[in-house]
Amino acid sequence: NTFNEFTPPILNEVEDSLVILRANENPYGPPPEAAKAFQDEVFKGNRYAWKTLKELEAKIVKNEGVTPDQILMGPGSSDLLEKVGMVFFSEGGNVVSADPSYMSLIVVAKSVGGEWKSYKLLEDSQHDLDAMEAGVDEDTKLVYICNPNNPTGSITDANKLKEFCRRVSKKVPVFVDEAYIELSKNGLKDSMNSLVAEGENVIVARTFSKIHGMAGLRIGYVIGKKETLERISEITRGGMGITGPTIAAASTSLDNDAFLIDCKAKITEARDYTMTYLKSNNFSCLPSETNFIIFEIPMDGEKFLEKIYGKNVAVRAFKFWDKNWCRVSIGTLDEMKAFTNAISEIFA
């Protein structure tokens, strides 16, 4: 594989004045009702939050159509991705995934002795499911699929992915990271959650950090087969890292569809504006069904970051497939205008 990220300049002194488009956060969150629930719950902070955690789990398992022993909550999905990396790869083996893809699980897997078997995305930016299936061997401990994928923003056809999961999960667990699924064209209809309900060995990860606008509050979950979640639970106390106020905020947000629908509409509008700008200025963009866009830049990534941070706009830069790329998260329309102005100046 060829995937690499450039390190952004350190600009502590201007951090507060930056237009921050670098971590795929939701500029509109958290929902005000959720923030209020968070504040109210602080006063119960002397107690562990087991009861409200169980109530939140019950709400989620109902939404997902799974049973109470098929969920594990964590302080963000990162925590669960990392724990899966530790548990599944502590005795080596390989993880099959796309190149490029989201690296949390893979980095931890490698750090404890696992190997990354990566498969370049297809021309249309979907996962190369055939190659990945053929790549599963006797040393494969897990397949990791990020759908929609980060850092590309592209989505893989849900029907094809479902068939892939059904076949491959008979051999090894398939982990599907759906951090951005609510932002995709079809939304939750494209989730693999029904496979968990059917008893397949598929793990689906979700987060409250993106569409729910709670990246800084830290809560996420995985659903999966009971036996598989028990393996993860050997090194974690499910939910011990999640605070009561965060649980209250997440639970409130789940009852607030209107906020999520509004966020999706605004993010889609700002994404369309940005995509139109980039394409009409001849930048080569990958298709996006998320709150970020990745496009090729005709400049070294490190030099580009220096220039764009110099204009008070924070994005990310990557190198893969022998090309330099900028990944920009979708902020408000005004923030995206600041971004397109900066790009116009840099590439004038």
Ligand code: PLP
């Ligand atoms: N998975 C993907 C694909 C992501 O892009 C991110 C965050 O950017 C995460 C998981 C982790 O999110 P969190 O730990 O905030 O739930």
